[in-house]
Amino acid sequence: MAAKSANLRTVRTSKSGSGTLFQGIVFTLLTLGGILFLIPFVWMILSAFKPESEVLRIPPTLLPETFTIDNFKNLFANMNFGVYLKNTLIIVLFSFLGLFLNAMAGFGFAKYKFKGRDKLFYLVLATMMIPGQVTMIPVYLILNSMELTNTLIGIVLPGLVGAFGIFLFRQFMSAIPDELLEATRLDGASEFRTFLQIVLPISKPILSVQAILTFIAGWNSFLWPLIIANDEKLYTLSVGLSLLKGQYSSNFALQMAGSSFMVVPILIIFAIFQKYIIDNYSISGMK
Template sequence: MAAKAAKLRPAGAGTSGSSPFFQGLVFVLLALGGIVFLIPFVWMILSAFKPESEVLRIPPTLFPETFTMENFKNLFERMNFGVYLKNTLIVVLFSFVGLFLNAMAGFGFAKYRFKGREGLFYLVLATMMIPGQVTMIPVYLILNSIELTNTLVGVVLPGLVGAFGVFLFRQFMSTIPDELLEATRLDGASELRTFAQIVLPISKPILSVQAILTFIAGWNSFLWPLIIANDEKLYTLSVGLSLLKGQYDSNFALQMAGSAFMVVPILIIFAIFQKYIIDNYSISGMK
């Protein structure tokens, strides 16, 4: 039978896709593509440490001939980036609080039986079909009626929880065995302790994914802070970067410093959390 199957198999089948030449070609193409996309980003980072005269030089230089931190100093002295950074960190901090609220809601939908659970969950999912731009005016009017406009609470509150996060946590936590949770309860653990010591450690992969998404959303928050805040002391870094582009549109070195200041922390967070994502998914795959 094996000999007959070998005769019936087309010549070269199953070998071209795994040949060393094909793999090497794919590697070279991906490496070249990665370098092409990486060059503008590297140039932006390095230009943040150049004086304005060197940034405008033709032909351009990749590495700074005159290394300077003056651009970053000007961000905090001339553009008040220190206040913007503080506000952004507050938004990010409360976004992580919202991350755990999403996890608790997802756990409730996944492991608790109560009347109307499915209908309420589908109602939460239905809110994902409503664009955020549609709800901005009603949310603004609600916050204005309770005098929370032009406050950090008003900036943070609407984005504290989200249907997408609840959905992801619910889907992941549905795979946790009920027997494990029952054994924990039989040992005398409270529901909060079961959630904190059993459910959250098991949920590291989805927590890592949500942590990255939460940080990016909080760090890049732009439209809502611009709408809800009238005072510049409540602006976030994204709004500050927009002001920088408007006020110093001809100072490219300063704009490069502001852009680098926005992008680099996101890359650092992703580099930290991606290890946990890959490790946990590798373990899940082996199981």
């Protein structure tokens, strides 16, 4: 028995050692992979603060020897990035309004019983199978007939509500106990107040995930504003960055500044809402 126990301990020790070695190898590989993925972003951000002569220097420098913000000043002084930023922020703001509408629709599908609810929900889901490129021309013709082309309303309106957002909110809100909502109604709260004070606070994880997706979609909006807008005063940052690449194709420092201006806010938003994303995954796992 003693020999058998010793053998079992030896086997367990060897398995534990091999498991630790495997974890160390995986951790090392993931760390190296993360560093490789970070190098282009770090290079882009640091190059945005270099003069053009230093960006083109061989051998290259990682940290800027001559720190300057002239590239960013040039973006707003000569490339109308102030106008592009204003238009992009307006689109993002209205996208968050659409996020609220998606949440209301998801709550309606999740907690209200009405005739044809499931069929209507399946119809909403069916729209997810239609590529956006297919609907661009019909939507453009509709907006053109309404004289909304070349306007910010025409840019914002088609993406205000989406089937994917409604689906996510509906799936999450279906898990909210009906007894909680009934108790709130018995206390005299209206349906809208119940939605604002009970449903939305409970839905913080999915709201955070959708907020990130909504911000990224609005911040990176490119194709539709380029199609619907003929006036440069209605262009977004993505369209402006494309114009920058075409007009200043040889000025790499200026392009790095424009790209950094596009990427850094997304990284900041993700860092702020990362906690809620992890909470959402945890809740999904418990279900």
